[in-house]
Amino acid sequence: MDLVEKTNLKANFASFEIGDTVDVHLKIVEGEKERLQVFTGIVIGKKGSGVNASFTVRRLVGSEGVERVFPAHCPSIDRIEVKKKGKVRRAKLYYLRDRVGKATRVAEKLGALAVAAVDDKPVEQAVKPRQKTEAAPPTEAPKAND
Numbered sequence: 001m002d003l004v005e006k007t008n009l010k011a012n013f014a015s016f017e018i019g020d021t022v023d024v025h026l027k028i029v030e031g032e033k034e035r036l037q038v039f040t041g042i043v044i045g046k047k048g049s050g051v052n053a054s055f056t057v058r059r060l061v062g063s064e065g066v067e068r069v070f071p072a073h074c075p076s077i078d079r080i081e082v083k084k085k086g087k088v089r090r091a092k093l094y095y096l097r098d099r100v101g102k103a104t105r106v107a108e109k110l111g112a113l114a115v116a117a118v119d120d121k122p123v124e125q126a127v128k129p130r131q132k133t134e135a136a137p138p139t140e141a142p143k144a145n146d
Helices: 002-008 011-015 094-098
Strands: 021-030 033-047 054-061 064-071 077-084
Touching: 033 064, 033 094
Parallel strands: none
Antiparallel strands: 021 033, 021 077, 033 054, 054 064
């Protein structure tokens, strides 16, 4: 039984966490044609282990929330791309179901994805030296007569 499970496992299931914004690329077969469909949203939960593992992705379409549960090792999943790392302190983000508008946003975690946005210039070139300006002598404020 373990041999059958190991052949169906995918390695990319551990590459994302709860709160991350992901693109799930699904293979859709229509007749003889095969195309990719992308489902973008926030991972609000993971459950199970091994072949039985699954994860739930939530997104807003218009003003309506749409959740989709994906089996983690499903052969119809082509790839999973992490768009943003989310900073959360919960294992399940079911509280996002009750939130509307900007309250559904998850704070972004600074880390591996944020490193790509850093400029490649050396520190000496990136920081401009300050030019000294001569300070004007302090002026006295006029005294008010009582």
